[in-house]
Amino acid sequence: MKLITLTSSYKTEWESLISEFERNGEKLIPLAMKDHANTFEEFLIQAYNNSKGIDLPDGIVPSDIYFLVDDNSKYLIGAIDIRHYLNEYLLKYGGNIGYGIRPSERKKGYATEMLHLALEECKNKGLSKVLITCFKSNVASANTIIKNGGILENEIAEVGNVKQRYWIQL
Numbered sequence: 001m002k003l004i005t006l007t008s009s010y011k012t013e014w015e016s017l018i019s020e021f022e023r024n025g026e027k028l029i030p031l032a033m034k035d036h037a038n039t040f041e042e043f044l045i046q047a048y049n050n051s052k053g054i055d056l057p058d059g060i061v062p063s064d065i066y067f068l069v070d071d072n073s074k075y076l077i078g079a080i081d082i083r084h085y086l087n088e089y090l091l092k093y094g095g096n097i098g099y100g101i102r103p104s105e106r107k108k109g110y111a112t113e114m115l116h117l118a119l120e121e122c123k124n125k126g127l128s129k130v131l132i133t134c135f136k137s138n139v140a141s142a143n144t145i146i147k148n149g150g151i152l153e154n155e156i157a158e159v160g161n162v163k164q165r166y167w168i169q170l
Contacts, residue, residue: 003066030081030098
């Protein structure tokens with residue numbers, strides 16, 4: 001397994017990934033997997049701009065979106081977004097990392113592996129610790145974070161839900 005940034009050769013695979021989330025009536029997580037793009041070409045431009053901090057809307061920090069693929073195929077299993085730093089909102093609710101696995105590939109250990117690989121990327125970017133949050137009701141995500149060294153700092157209320165805040169030392 002490896003993390004990649006997408007190139008134009010992944011258009012069909014990206015469309016399949018997005019379509020699977022939409023067919024299942026699920027919110028795209030991380031949002032940066034599509035980032036309001038109407039086309040794959042728009043997505044590639046937005047992903048580049050997000051990475052470089054170009055033309056970001058207020059409140060959005062630079063981030064890098066990676067996709068998990070098997071070493072021997074182009075099949076996209078999931079996506080993970082690494083935010084370069086935390087603003088006030090991300091420090092409280094969003095964290096440094098957001099991730100999601102396509103519905104048909106869940107409960108197979110991919111999220112744990114994807115987060116592990118992303119933490120290596122975070123180290124390479126010079127981060128010494130990262131914050132990852134999830135809703136308390138998302139036990140699978142909490143377990144993924146804990147398996148990667150996450151320590152629960154606290155739980156906070158967010159719009160009718162309880163958000164758990166985990167720190168991972170790198």
